[in-house]
Each structure stands twice: as structure tokens, then as C-alpha cells.
Amino acid sequence: MVLAFIFALVKSSLSRIIALVKKDLLLEWRQRHALFGILLYVFSTVFVINLMVKEPEENIWNALFWVVQLFVCVNAVAKSFLQESRGRLLYFYSLVHPRYFIVAKLIYNVLLMAAFSVVSLVCCIFFLGNPLIHPLYFLGVVVLGGVSLSLLFTMLAAIAAQASHNAALMAIMGFPLIMPILMLLANISRSAFAPVAQPGLPGMFLLLGGMDVLVIALALVLFPYLWKE
């Protein structure tokens, strides 16, 4: 009886979240210019690096790659809240609980960023050479990194949207907060360039996963307060 009730509850909330994610994906496809704008952004950034340093050595390759990822993420995720007009947000507020809304945004941004991570990895390998010894491991770290970055920036975009859609504010808040995650990612991905195993790798993965869980939990708890107006 109780189980059936919980099951029905989960099912209804899942259907709402899926509907919201579908709506975001559909909007994205209808406004293709934004999507292709970011693709062009990745392409031109990597191409500029290629013009400047040709094929960098592995440490610099790693650093440049993660900086490109950071800026792609800021651009891709900032849009997700900034594109919503005030009236439309109010409409959503009347339809669903804010918690469903933030979960949908998180899922949508994770999907978006995972796709862009792969694109920028391909771009980097194409233009900057391939210093990777364990490419599959690096691919995994890149997707994981894209997910971690997008989770944090989704919440920050929600905060920045409150401050009269101020995109500069997102950089001010975001870059200090993202620094520990980027530091961890750069350390973890260093293993992909070396043939020997790095000590303390499981601990770092655990810490990264812990930070992701922390960000998700904070977003779920705090977003309803952010939306209350």
C-alpha cells in the first residue's frame, strides 16, 4: 500500500522532470543558433591556441584543455537560465515545485555539457595533437569533469539570474568556487599522460564525487528559497 503510494509519487515527479527536460531540449533545437554558437566558440578557441603554440607539450595541453572546458561551460550553462524570461519563470513557478525545475535544469545541463566535453576533446586532439597514452581513461575523466562543472554552474546561473541576469556576476562567483574542482580534475587527468599509475587516485575520485553530491544536495535544498519572490 505505502510502497504503491511512493511508487506513484516517484512516477508522477519523474514524468514532470522528463517533461521539463524535453521542453529544454526542444527549445535548444529550435534555437539552434545558440547551440552552433557554442560549437563555433569551441572551434575558434582551440584554433587560436593552435595558431599560437602549435602542438603544446602534455602539461600545457592538459591546462589549456581544462581552461577551454571552463569557458565553454560558463557560456553553455549561463544561457540556460538567462534565456528564460521573467514571465516564463513565473509561469513555471505556478506549474511545478521549484525542486523539479532545478532537477530538470541540472539533468539538461549535464547532458549538454557531456556532449560539449566530447566535442572539445575531439577538437583539441585534432588541432593540438594527441599526447594521450590512455585515451579512454581521459574520455571518462572529461565527461565526469563536464558533469561536475555543469552541476556547479547551473546553480550559479540560477543565482546570477536573480541579480538582474548579470552574466559578469557569474564569473565573479563561479571562478573561485570552481577552482578546487578544476584543480582536482587537472590532477586526475594527469594519469592519462603517464604510463605509470599515480598514487592517491581513488581518494581524488572520491573527493570529486563527494563534491558533486554536495553541490546537488545544496541545489535541491537552496533553490526553492532562491525562487521565492
Place this chain on the structure above:
Amino acid sequence: MAKHWWKFLSVILLLYVIIAGFSVEIPVIGTNEQSSRNLFFHVPMWMCMYANFTISVVYSVWYLATNDLRKDIVASSGGSVGVLFGLMGFATGALWSTYTWGGTIVNDPKQLTTGIALTIYLAYLVLRQSFTDLDKRARVSAIYNVFAFALLIPLTYIIPRMVDSLHPGSATSPGFSSKDTNHVMMRVFYPAIIGWVLLSIWIFTLRVRYKKLALKNLLHG
């Protein structure tokens, strides 16, 4: 007068710490020589910072629960006084490291992570400035403050314990407590913690009172 005793206590303790801290005979630990005296000034700064940031995050959460602007004032004062003591802790540490490690900013994990943590809190102060609406500023900065505190703990507590640091007491550098057999340093160190933390709370209460008056003027002036 009765409730001001802790302010007198703070002044007396700090006078004792400054006089004894520079004159007491301390054991020579490793290559630190006389620079170990920085223990009485550098370490308490971090305790003050933690105390103020903790007050700040508690009042931020409390603000979100009650929507009372006075809670937000307390949170913001805690944040700014915490940043002040954090910067002083960083400065005393950097001064010490210039002469013991041979570089002001070296590749020490504790120095790096506290640098990041302080940047996060500086961003908190910048964020507060960017709003004109009082309620919106209070709500958004309270939410950011919770994020900042949630990252402060792993940054300054968990990560530095996972890796080797150049700080005394970790990895190969000798700790202070094992060499301080007569507890000479501890007799100054514990009063120093209490004295400095009380001083930081004192500054914090002054700031809260000032900000509350400013808010009162704004609302009813």
C-alpha cells in the same frame, strides 16, 4: 559593566600574549629558530576566521528560515570580519614562510587551498555589493554563503590532510607539541587563542551594531 568582562579579558590576555610571546624562552625546533613565535599570532587568526565564518553561515541559514533582515546583517558582518582575519592569517603565514621556506608564495597545499577559500569569500563580499534591493541581496548572498562554507571545510580541512604539507607537524617537518617538553609555548598559545578569538568577536559585535543602526536609519530615517 558585568557583561563587558570578556572585553577586559581579551585585552589582558592579548597584552600577556604580546609581551610573553616575544620575551619567553622558547625551545629551538628544527630550522625554525625564533620564528616559532609566529605560532602565537598566525594560528589564532585561523581560529578567529573559522569562528566568524561559522557565525555567518548559521545566521545565513537562519535568515532563509525567517526572512529577518537583522539576521542578514549578522551574517554579512561575520563574513567580512572573517575575511579580515583570514587575510591577516595569510599575511602572517606568508611573512613567516619568506624566512623559513625561502619564498612568500610557495607550492604548499595549505597555502594554495586557503588562498582559494579566501577568494571565495572575497567573491561573497563582491556579490553583496552588486545588489540594490535589500531583500534580494540578503536572500542571494545567504545562499552563496552556504555554498562558500560547504567548500571551506573540504578546502581547508580535508584536502590538506590528504597531501603532504611544508607546515610544521606534517610529513617530515617536526611538530611543535613534541619538542615543547616544558609546555612553555602552550602556556602562551592557549591564552593567545582565547584572546584573539574574543577580540574578533568584539570587532564583529561592533560591526553588527553599526550596521543595525544604518539599517534603522534607512528604514525609519
